[in-house]
Amino acid sequence: xxxxxxxxxxxxxxxxxxxxxxxxxxxxxxxxxxxxxxxxxxxxxxxxxxxxxxxxxxxxxxxxxxxxxxxxxxxxxxxxxxxxxxxxxxxxxxxxxxxxxxxxxxxxxxxxxxxx
Amino acid sequence: xxxxxxxxxxxxxxxxxxxxxxxxxxxxxxxxxxxxxxxxxxxxxxxxxxxxxxxxxxxxxxxxxxxxxxxxxxxxxxxxxxxxxxxxxxxxxxxxxxxxxxxxxxxxxxxxx
Numbered sequence: 001x002x003x004x005x006x007x008x009x010x011x012x013x014x015x016x017x018x019x020x021x022x023x024x025x026x027x028x029x030x031x032x033x034x035x036x037x038x039x040x041x042x043x044x045x046x047x048x049x050x051x052x053x054x055x056x057x058x059x060x061x062x063x064x065x066x067x068x069x070x071x072x073x074x075x076x077x078x079x080x081x082x083x084x085x086x087x088x089x090x091x092x093x094x095x096x097x098x099x100x101x102x103x104x105x106x107x108x109x110x111x112x113x114x115x116x
Numbered sequence: 117x118x119x120x121x122x123x124x125x126x127x128x129x130x131x132x133x134x135x136x137x138x139x140x141x142x143x144x145x146x147x148x149x150x151x152x153x154x155x156x157x158x159x160x161x162x163x164x165x166x167x168x169x170x171x172x173x174x175x176x177x178x179x180x181x182x183x184x185x186x187x188x189x190x191x192x193x194x195x196x197x198x199x200x201x202x203x204x205x206x207x208x209x210x211x212x213x214x215x216x217x218x219x220x221x222x223x224x225x226x227x228x229x
Contacts, residue, residue, distance in 0.1 A: 034216050043205060043219045044160070093159060095217070105150070105217055107159040 002028045004096050006108025013084055013115055021079045023094035023108045029074035030096035034105070035067075038091040050077060074098065084115040118143040120208050122220025130228050135196050137223045139206035140188040148211035149182060149189045154203045154222075163204075164191070167211075196227045 003026040013019050023033060032051050036044040048064075050056035050071035058064045068080040077096075081088055093110040097103075119142040129135050141149075147168040152160035166173045166180045166189065173180050177196075182189040189208075193200055203224050207217040 041224075043221045046216050046218075049216055091157070103211075104162065104165075109159050110157070112157065 002096075002104070002106040004030070004094060004106045004108040006094055006111060008111060009109060010112045011114070013113070015085055015115055016083055018080055018082045019084055019113060021081075021092055021094075021111045021113075023077050023079075023096065025075050025096050025098065025106070028096075028106075029099040030077065031074060031098040032096065033069075033071055033077040034095040034097075035069060035077075035079050036093045036095065038093060038110075040091075044093065047079075081113065084113070086115045089113055089115045118146055118208055118210075118218040120206060120218050120220040122206050122223060124223060125221060126224045126226070128226045128228065129196050131196060131198060133196055135191075135193045135200070135225055135227075137191045137204055137206070137225075138188060139190070139208075139220045140186075141208040141218075142187065143208070143210065144184075144187065145210040146208040148209050149180070150207050150217070151178075151180060151191050152205045152207065154205060160205060193225075196225075198227050198229050201225055201227045 005024045007022050035047045038044045047062045048056045048058045050069050052074050056069040071077040094108040095105045122139045150165035153163045154160045164178050164180050166182050177194045179192040203222045205222050206220040209215045209217045
């Protein structure tokens with residue numbers, strides 16, 4: 001079945017630094033990538049949608065200059081949290097759809113970001 | 117945009133009993149309704165889904181029903197087991213190319229042995 005590999009699984013960083021999260025589709029072409037954020041005991045909230053080769057579309061309230069999304073290829077999308085602050089600490093998870101992916105939504109394994 | 121409401125937020129049942137989780141959605145264009153099980157710190161796992169051209173779907177102990185007129189769908193788990201304990205999310209989307217899933221708020225299911 002379709003697999004999305006997400007790295008890192010956990011990261012701790014200092015306030016003010018940047019962190020990059022990668023999602024790779026291993027056996028299908030991810031034409032669309034969705035990035036979600038999940039705070040403890042809450043639901044998954046969509047941050048942005050990116051289509052390969054295009055600029056990402058951000059949800060209301062999500063700062064595009066803080067959460068940089070790159071989707072330059074059909075197998076790789078990245079989310080960079082710039083100038084991270086403690087309130088950015090959360091579980092970030094990607095979800096991909098695309099050619100050869102069975103038509104469904106394939107989730108990455110998530111990244112637990114802690115900003116200290 | 118789509119809005120999905122989910123109830124209850126927590127549900128505690130005795131092992132062997134049934135559990136029912138209900139969701140409503142707002143966008144009549146939505147036509148794909150998946151249910152996910154998420155364990156702490158893990159990715160959501162698809163457990164069952166239903167499309168708008170059917171009213172019910174069953175997979176062993178899990179079933180989902182859909183009422184498009186009323187815009188609600190439900191997850192039914194029978195003969196619950198302790199390993200069913202997790203957070204369950206419903207979602208909805210008009211499943212055209214690129215449309216994102218909108219999730220309900222989640223239900224924390226606890227199955228007591």
